[in-house]
Amino acid sequence: MPLISEKDAGAFEVFYDRHGAAAYSLAYRIVGERAAAEDVTQEAFVSIWRSGGRFDRARGSVRSWTLGIVRNRAIDLLRTRSSRTPKLGFDDEAALEQRPSGDLTDQEALRRETAEEVRGALGALPGEQSKVIELAYFGGFSQSEIAEMLSLPLGTVKGRMRLGLEKIRGRLAEELA
Amino acid sequence: MNEREHEARRDELAAYLLGALDPGEAAELERHLAGCEECRTELTWLRPAVQTLPESVERVEPPAELRTRIMAEVEADAQPKQAGIHLSWKKRLPALRPAIGLAVVAFFAAAVAGYAIRDAGGGGNATTVAAGHAPGVTAKMVREGDTGTLRLANVHRLPRGEVLQAWVRRGKRIESAKSLFVPNRDGTATAVIDDMQGVNAVMVTTEPRGGSKYPTSKPIVAVAIPR
Numbered sequence: 001m002p003l004i005s006e007k008d009a010g011a012f013e014v015f016y017d018r019h020g021a022a023a024y025s026l027a028y029r030i031v032g033e034r035a036a037a038e039d040v041t042q043e044a045f046v047s048i049w050r051s052g053g054r055f056d057r058a059r060g061s062v063r064s065w066t067l068g069i070v071r072n073r074a075i076d077l078l079r080t081r082s083s084r085t086p087k088l089g090f091d092d093e094a095a096l097e098q099r100p101s102g103d104l105t106d107q108e109a110l111r112r113e114t115a116e117e118v119r120g121a122l123g124a125l126p127g128e129q130s131k132v133i134e135l136a137y138f139g140g141f142s143q144s145e146i147a148e149m150l151s152l153p154l155g156t157v158k159g160r161m162r163l164g165l166e167k168i169r170g171r172l173a174e175e176l177a
Numbered sequence: 178m179n180e181r182e183h184e185a186r187r188d189e190l191a192a193y194l195l196g197a198l199d200p201g202e203a204a205e206l207e208r209h210l211a212g213c214e215e216c217r218t219e220l221t222w223l224r225p226a227v228q229t230l231p232e233s234v235e236r237v238e239p240p241a242e243l244r245t246r247i248m249a250e251v252e253a254d255a256q257p258k259q260a261g262i263h264l265s266w267k268k269r270l271p272a273l274r275p276a277i278g279l280a281v282v283a284f285f286a287a288a289v290a291g292y293a294i295r296d297a298g299g300g301g302n303a304t305t306v307a308a309g310h311a312p313g314v315t316a317k318m319v320r321e322g323d324t325g326t327l328r329l330a331n332v333h334r335l336p337r338g339e340v341l342q343a344w345v346r347r348g349k350r351i352e353s354a355k356s357l358f359v360p361n362r363d364g365t366a367t368a369v370i371d372d373m374q375g376v377n378a379v380m381v382t383t384e385p386r387g388g389s390k391y392p393t394s395k396p397i398v399a400v401a402i403p404r
Contacts, residue, residue: 009255013248013362020247024239026231038243045247049254067231075196122233136197137230143189143197161191169226 004049012049019063020045023070030074030138040077044070075140121171129164132157183213190220194227245361253340253359253386316398318379325370327379329398332360335383342384343368344392347375354379357388376402 004012023044028037048069122130135141135149143161147154186209192198193206210216313331320326327343335341343354360366370379380399382392 007255009248009251009362012251016244016247020239020244021236022231022234024243025234025237028237029234034240037237038240038246041239041243042247042250046250049251061228064228064231071196071231121229133195133230136192136195137227141197142199143192144199146197155188158188158192161195161197162188165191165194165223165226168229169223172225172229 015048015062016045019066022063023066026067026070027074030071030140031077036077037074040070040074044073047073071137078140121168124171125164125167129160129167132160133164136161183209183216186210186213187216187219190216190223194220194223248361249359252334252362255334255337314398316381316400318400318402320373320402323371323373325373325376325379325402327368327370327381327400329360329366329368329381331364332366332397333364335359338386339383340386340388341366341368341381341397342388342392343370344380344382344396345370345373345376346378346380348377351392353388353390357384373402378402 004015020041024037024041027040028034031037031040048066132146135146136143141149143157144154147157186206189198189202189206193203198206210220315330317328318325340357340359343356345352345354354368354370356368356370358366358368368381378399378401380396382394382396384393
């Protein structure tokens with residue numbers, strides 16, 4: 001990232017090769033169309049290039065920061081298309097602020113996780129918990145919208161989100177042990 | 178802060194990490210977090226669970242063109258890393274105005290003259306024209322129906338803020354082909370000319386980002402189009 005902040009295009013090429021596929025896959029998972037996923041990925045990477053100097057290692061891993069930006073842009077596109085009021089704008093820096101650094105040991109471990117293992121953690125959740133998590137993270141719905149959509153009390157939605165994330169986190173902790 | 182309110186905020190940590198709080202709710206939680214170490218600790222503990230979610234997505238390979246497009250934007254924005262790697266032969270012409278359009282035509286005609294032209298006989302409507310150029314830039318123009326694709330090689334990195342712009346000549350008129358592009362890292366570059374009807378020649382100049390109405394520099398390459 002320091003080289004990218006110095007506008008080293010070669011370093012950025014390596015950066016794209018390392019994270020581009022994961023970014024595109026995430027964008028495609030959210031927007032559901034290849035052309036739109038390409039646009040989202042391109043916008044995200046160009047914005048990262050132009051603001052590369054803003055990245056602060058203390059705030060988290062480069063990968064989670066990158067994928068957070070891709071997710072925000074993809075969700076924003078979804079909301080624009082469906083005329084839903086965006087909760088998040090294009091303020092990637094604000095998103096960054098909301099994702100301060102976690103446990104670096106855990107982040108190293110997460111990098112080693114294979115996609116299948118992670119899918120396993122999500123897939124192992126009861127359907128009612130994975131559903132609210134997926135609607136929020138990949139669908140961009142607020143907890144209130146999810147409650148209305150599923151005809152559930154708001155407190156139930158909050159509880160399922162919390163239980164679901166706690167189980168995923170617990171499973172990660174077991175794998176680290 | 179009473180215990181009940183603390184529990185209510187604590188219940189929202191997962192939704193906060195998932196981006197599922199409305200802006201007002203998120204702001205209230207952030208105010209609570211500023212003064213609640215217990216919630217901050219739980220938030221830090223839970224965060225890796227959310228960070229695994231994008232990794233859980235089934236991998237879909239992005240098209241190679243996406244990488245090319247992204248790097249084209251990046252290269253166009255990058256500062257030259259070394260002195261002298263730009264198009265050193267290039268000498269800026271003064272901005273050309275419509276009043277001196279005829280001079281542009283003459284210049285363009287001279288640039289095209291003398292290039293070896295070869296009809297590769299690609300079959301059907303496809304025509305390939307090869308052209309050499311003194312600084313080493315080579316070009317291949319492939320025409321298929323009304324569309325043309327100009328492929329350049331050995332193009333040096335551009336100075337920051339400059340792009341390549343394609344132009345076409347129809348009779349005595351020089352028109353922008355509405356194609357701005359930048360060279361890839363390997364020195365190749367591609368421009369698509371949408372309307373080749375009546376085009377006698379295609380050329381490429383370096384222009385300020387955003388393009389120009391008229392060519393403002395010597396062409397790095399010019400290709401005559403056979404009738």
